[in-house]
Amino acid sequence: MSVAATQKKGFGAMLWDYLTTVDHKKIAHLYLAGGGFFFILGGLEALVIRIQLIKPENDFVSAGLYNEMITMHGTTMIFLAAMPILLGLMNAAMPLQIGARDVAFPFLNSLGFWLFMFGGLLLNCSWFLGGAPDGGWTSYASFALTSPGHGIDFYVLGLQIAGAGTLMGGINFLVTIVNMRAPGMTYMRMPLFSWATFITSVLILFAFPALTVALFLLMFDRMFGSAFFDVALGGNTVIWQHLFWIFGHPEVYILILPLFGLFSDVFATFSKKRLFGYTAMVFATMLIAFLGFMVWAHHMFTVGLGPVANSIFAIATMAIAVPTGIKIFNWLATMWGGSITINSAMLWSLGFIPTFTIGGMTGVMLGSAVADYQYHDTYFVVAHFHYVIVGGTIFGIFAGLHYWWPMMFGRILNETMGKITFWFFLVGFHLTFFIQHFLGLMGMPRRYWVFLEDQGLDLGNLISTIGAFLMAIAVIVFFINIIYTAAKGEKSSPDPWDGRTLEWAVETSPPPFYNFKQLPLIRGLDPLWIEKTEGKGKMTPAEPLGDIHMPNGSILPFIMSIGFFIAGFGFIYHGDHAIWYLALYGGMALALGCMAVRSLKDDHGFHIKKEELEREAD
């Protein structure tokens, strides 16, 4: 590869380029595309759910299929849509924000993506192979053990593979941030999005292993006859719940913290003010992450853990409101006294504040254990988490896409369509989910295939379904916007928003694959802003122009993931027929073979010569 690789290429070449890329910016594109695809899938599943619930005792889908829908909707949205899109945004922005040329482990980065992709595909293959998992995204043991067919097996292996990918992504980001910040970029000068990436990665690192173990136990029980959850042989189903939520609660903060970081950057940029209370914001993020590990049992208040455990976890849960509140008020204070520009990115961020506050408010209400005896497993909980997940994570993702689109693709997303998307989504969202709080309290448990007539639940559900369709319209407009922008969108300068942080300081938009010709010298928080107000208006280099060392691309991650994908099928079906051992061992051999090739073959990367860079400048 050379610098001139930016020219137009044939489709084949481009495909090859993406299959083998280890460039974090391209991996970001892959994550966004993969995550976007699964978001549409999850959204369509949501629509099926809502259509089924449009009227009492509807039979649009069968009971079994409905359970598959909710399971796949939840699993897809969380593991295959939201998280990958977040990893995509992190890949796109974080290395640039800290002034790095690359990530610490480009190879692992790409492997992480492909594992996620093939894990997700494996999971979704279940639709065509006798039925999807139907135990809910939480897949509680005991029901998950008795569930017939291979649905749950797909869940186990799909998530195991995708989860391994995520873990790699997390470690990669951690090392990148610790080791590869540009000269002068101290920890306390990092933009909040990078901070959030760091802390989120810590959460990934400590939360995912619990899921890994839980999935292994379930897999052993289902496929190899062990007895972890088999009560007759002394097993205990509550172990699953603990392990799942020890992972599960940090997971929801994995979903929100990156966006907290992003909103901090967006509010500062579009208010033309520095972030209010930067230090407090950083420590609040850490505190949320820390507390996030100590509240998991609030999902288990009704399990019967006893009053002592319930009380401790109730208090710990409510305590999280404090650091989160600090953030909400600091964002408002950031805008206070500013000069606020309202465009699409900012609209989504502004919409986030009331929406998320409502979601957090119901979260605290859920945290009150005795009150949760009523809320638990009802539509009140469904309303709560859609308020925080959609109102926080999805709004944030939209904000991030509008904000960074110019940096990623060199074009600005159309504003009009952006606004249409926002308003339809916002209205649709509140229509769908606000009413669900009341449905829950009125006696509608969640995961209900039908609700019976004459229970006072009809109108609420109808409204909810209508709202979902408004959201669908919004999403469709957004996709049209993407296509329109790609075709004839407005070209963007590298710094369209009068940015403050380093990702706006690159020379071209999209940035060259080596990011910075010369690493910039960072003189403080919001480095680009400092240079704009007190310096030359652009970053001072911290080093003379010299050779740049870059890693080679590699197809191995792709093949390795295919190996695990095949082995996954082997695991799932080996009990049915011995021939599947072929897939199991074959797949593993392929994957391990690639691993061996990777370890045994030295790969020193290549250098872009100084002269080449100079030529590029003209």
Add this chain to the structure above:
Amino acid sequence: MSQDHSLNPETMPNEPEKATLEGKNKFLGLWFFLGGETVLFASLFGTYLALRNSAADGPTSEELFGLGLVFLMTILLLTSSLTSVYAMYHMKNNNFKKMQVWLGITALLGIAFLTCEIYEFTHYITEYGFTFRSSAFGSAFYTLVGFHGGHVTFGLFWLIGLMIRNAKRGLNLYNAPKFNTFSLYWHFIDVVWVFIFTVVYLMGKVG
């Protein structure tokens, strides 16, 4: 190779394993990975603790465990930890041959450990009919100890791969970090074993 990473006495830095950015990254990455592994093993230990008395009708830990073999295994693994320290000592002194020798000893000790473990498992299965499927306790026992054994096996492959791969190349800045990360990983396996012999075997014997 565009850049010569290989070492000669003049260019030998004090800490060859951390002299390059790649080396530093590997070093840190491995440590973080171990942080995650801590939680992984904690989950397995937790599961084991929760189920260790759920023997159903199968044999219990008191009936099963013999301390002699476990003690031997412990000494083997602890010693292998020390020998890998020796290997790293020689790496820092840029003495490749001695490093290889000590790594070889480490590998042998690891293999001996694994052999004992395999013997132990077959013993339980044939003598007591105590298997993975006997009871929740059986599942938890084999899973926890087996995961550790799996880590040892993986470590052995890694180590032997490293030794063969680099036998002819000697030490250089490209592979020094690899030896170092391996040794960290190996110590960690030892750490896990310390808890296994304490929590599983000794506590199992106490009841």
Add this chain to the structure above:
Amino acid sequence: MKGWMGKFKALFLLSSLALFLTGCGKENLTALVPKGYGAKSSMDLIILTTVIMSFVLLAVMIFFVIVLVRFRKKKGQEDYIPKQVEGNQTLETIWTIIPIILVIIMGVPTVIATFDLADASKADEHINVDVTGNQYWWHFDYGEDEFQTSQDLYIPTGEKVYLHLKSSDVIHSFWVPSLSGKLDVNPENENTMFLEAHEEGVYWGKCAELCGPSHSLMDFKVIAVSPDDYEQWAKDMNDFDPEAKPKDTVAQEGQELFEEKSCMGCHAVGSSPVATGPNLTDFGNRTKIAGILEPTKENLVDWIQDPEKIKPGNEMTGKYPSLSDDEADKIAEYLLQLKPTDVAPESASK
């Protein structure tokens, strides 16, 4: 972009309207109109937390609206650079301390209520019922009193009734919104809770943990009657004679068919503490068939002939020889005549 406030308002109006129309939901199902000790206890906390959190939301919204109104970029001042404020110790302390105080205000009553509801030390002095959750039906065993019911749980008003919950298969969750919050029904251990109804009534109960295709159809009822009625009911149930012959011949034939067609293998009429199918002793008094169908003869015949259509995945399907219309009709007649007592749901619904 002037319209955004308007849209918010429209949205708000629409949802409040919807709320008004649906009210608080169906009486004796909704948690919003508590009729028992546990539900009241939860409701108090729901109200407390809602009020406090609404104030928090209000504060955020006021702050938010002021910011939006006052600090939008002004025309003609596009180049205005605001002062770059680093932070403000006092302010930040305030919005750390106040939430801490609010959390304490919410936390203390939560803890008190948690311990209060978990207290089962006096269970011995009250009625105790063993509740078994099964894929998709509920079994109630009145312990010392030698009788059992299914789907319908009778309790006296004004008294604590302790329930010992256990599952025979997968996890379920026992929930009677108007009377009390839910508690899981686990396969490996027994959970204990109590119900105390403040007034007579037929209360809806629901299963609140995903347990299979018919999870949403695993309804049951709690029938709270006056203490006198309860005693009468218990007496009648105890006195029930399973050998007694039904009055008319159709029902008698039904009874014979009930044995012939191996219904007896799973369904007990009369006392039988363990059961693979619902106990049918007081079937004629049921509020619903299988928890969800109106107790009419047509519905019963439908159920007996093809339960799968009504509750997908239920455990009865295919476990007995198929029945002709006539046979099903006779069995239905027999079952509907199983009315050991005059204390029935009607006694509770005022």
Add this chain to the structure above:
Amino acid sequence: MTDNTNTNQIDPFQKQKNKEELKKHLISFALMIVFTVIAFVIVASESMEKMFVIPLIIIMAVVQVGFQFYYFMHLKERGHEMPAVMIYGGVWCALLTLAALGVITWW
């Protein structure tokens, strides 16, 4: 390739340092073995109350592991702040997990 077996050229000061470190390693290894032996002997001899044995052997395990981390894995040295933070983070989560699952048994 250059001959790497020649050790004489290494900075003598550094070499001395490495040597001293090795000595420390040997001492900690000896201590680890001692702890292990004590733990096994206590259990094998059944000479102590169960109430005491379990905490005692766990404490000895923790101390041993401390040696591994701090001496063998150099956690005490400069440049190991981040690893230390991560390991302590892991240990913290590990403790929470153990508490949760340990509690089930007497719940």
